[in-house]
Amino acid sequence: MARRQTADGGRQGTTTPDRRRRTTGAAPRPSDLLTREQKLELYYWMRLTRTLEERLVALYRQTKVVGGLFRSLGQEADAVGSCFALERRDIMSPLIRNMGAMLVKGATPLEILRQYMAKGDSPTRGRELNIHFGDLDRGFIGQISPLGDMVPVMAGVTLSFKMRGQDRVGLVYVGDGATSTGAFHEGINLAAVQKCPLVVIVESNQYAYSTPTWKQTAAKQMVDKAAGYGVPGLQADGNDVLAVYDVTKTAVDHARSGGGVTLVELVTYRRKGHAEHDNQSYVPDGEIEWWAANNDPLDRYHRVLQEQLGFALSEIEPVDARVRDEVDAATEIAEQSPPPEPHDGLIGVYADPPAETPLWFREGTRAAVERNERAEGWGTWDVKSGEKGA
Numbered sequence: 301m302a303r304r305q306t307a308d309g310g311r312q313g314t315t316t317p318d319r320r321r322r323t324t325g326a327a328p329r330p331s332d333l334l335t336r337e338q339k340l341e342l343y344y345w346m347r348l349t350r351t352l353e354e355r356l357v358a359l360y361r362q363t364k365v366v367g368g369l370f371r372s373l374g375q376e377a378d379a380v381g382s383c384f385a386l387e388r389r390d391i392m393s394p395l396i397r398n399m400g401a402m403l404v405k406g407a408t409p410l411e412i413l414r415q416y417m418a419k420g421d422s423p424t425r426g427r428e429l430n431i432h433f434g435d436l437d438r439g440f441i442g443q444i445s446p447l448g449d450m451v452p453v454m455a456g457v458t459l460s461f462k463m464r465g466q467d468r469v470g471l472v473y474v475g476d477g478a479t480s481t482g483a484f485h486e487g488i489n490l491a492a493v494q495k496c497p498l499v500v501i502v503e504s505n506q507y508a509y510s511t512p513t514w515k516q517t518a519a520k521q522m523v524d525k526a527a528g529y530g531v532p533g534l535q536a537d538g539n540d541v542l543a544v545y546d547v548t549k550t551a552v553d554h555a556r557s558g559g560g561v562t563l564v565e566l567v568t569y570r571r572k573g574h575a576e577h578d579n580q581s582y583v584p585d586g587e588i589e590w591w592a593a594n595n596d597p598l599d600r601y602h603r604v605l606q607e608q609l610g611f612a613l614s615e616i617e618p619v620d621a622r623v624r625d626e627v628d629a630a631t632e633i634a635e636q637s638p639p640p641e642p643h644d645g646l647i648g649v650y651a652d653p654p655a656e657t658p659l660w661f662r663e664g665t666r667a668a669v670e671r672n673e674r675a676e677g678w679g680t681w682d683v684k685s686g687e688k689g690a
């Protein structure tokens with residue numbers, strides 16, 4: 301109960317530099333080895349995530365988005381910093397708040413805009429919505445909604461890497477709520493026992509829908525759950541993109557070197573509701589405002605770039621301008637995309653030409669009933685005459 305006492309849910313302590321150093325291990329930190337260009341690139345991906353989501357909100361209000369709109373406002377560092385620790389050949393399994401991770405892995409703003417607007421030339425041709433799409437060539441898997449279920453899927457994916465002797469790592473995102481599902485437990489347990497090269501990222505954003513974390517798990521912090529599976533647990537300030545990168549890179553290196561699973565908890569905060577329709581009436585007064593004013597990941601990294609990493613404003617501002625231009629250009633194209641054709645619903649579902657003869661029940665309802673379902677004299681239908689019996 302005590303964790304709901306302060307405006308930030310008792311999390312102010314996680315933002316201090318001291319804590320970052322304690323949770324990410326000995327110097328030099330992995331992020332110290334990033335080039336200047338890569339450090340600016342981290343800012344680019346976070347800014348792109350935010351601007352693209354803001355554009356989606358505008359489109360949503362114009363009723364151009366089909367279905368729900370899920371934001372990662374305040375969580376951009378968590379998605380971007382973690383995915384940035386992967387190599388191109390690695391596989392990542394995102395959730396609705398990991399658009400930033402998908403962008404890092406190569407999803408484009410145009411694809412995402414088309415997908416949210418259910419356009420005919422979107423990655424799923426309008427058959428799925430929001431960021432529910434994947435591309436194994438680029439290393440991200442299409443997500444499914446049941447919470448925690450991608451953990452066993454990624455246990456299988458990474459077990460296959462191991463059995464094939466491939467130098468590849470998997471990373472799966474779950475929310476704090478998803479850690480309370482059976483699928484999470486079974487998946488991480490199997491991966492731990494099999495020493496799969498898997499990183500499990502738990503995004504502790506303090507809520508699952510309208511349920512605060514303390515109401516759905518008695519664990520004090522998600523990282524403590526690692527002990528139950530016999531795997532290392534690391535925790536980082538999820539609003540500090542360099543700390544997120546450091547802790548994830550440590551876990552990725554551990555997996556790549558044969559060490560197996562690491563559970564990584566990223567402590568952050570969901571500043572928007574579950575989806576755009578959610579008015580957040582269940583959130584205590586002042587909590588969202590506290591995080592917006594004191595712990596915004598973009599504001600923080602903007603300051604770090606200037607005050608600690610020696611970037612001039614004249615180097616940062618062109619990134620903002622580039623992002624604006626890219627999102628504007630993608631929106632213009634996506635808006636002109638056509639809606640799906642009815643037959644788009646079948647493409648990619650059935651093999652063409654069919655690998656097998658069509659199943660009997662597709663040959664015609666009446667014939668199928670006559671030949672397969674009703675024995676002679678059964679019920680009121682007379683098979684021979686094709687008429688109703690007495």
Ligand SMILES: Cc1ncc(C[n+]2csc(CCOP(=O)(O)OP(=O)(O)O)c2C)c(N)n1
Pocket residue numbers: 397445446447474475476477478479481503505507508509570574
């Ligand atoms: C097994 C299952 N139960 C319930 C739901 C409905 N549901 C969708 S999202 C959500 C909350 C998710 O919370 P969390 O895992 O913390 O992720 P967050 O949305 O905070 O990123 C719920 C309950 C679901 N998709 N799957």
Ligand SMILES: [Mg+2]
Pocket residue numbers: 475476477503504505506507508509
């Ligand atoms: Mg959550």
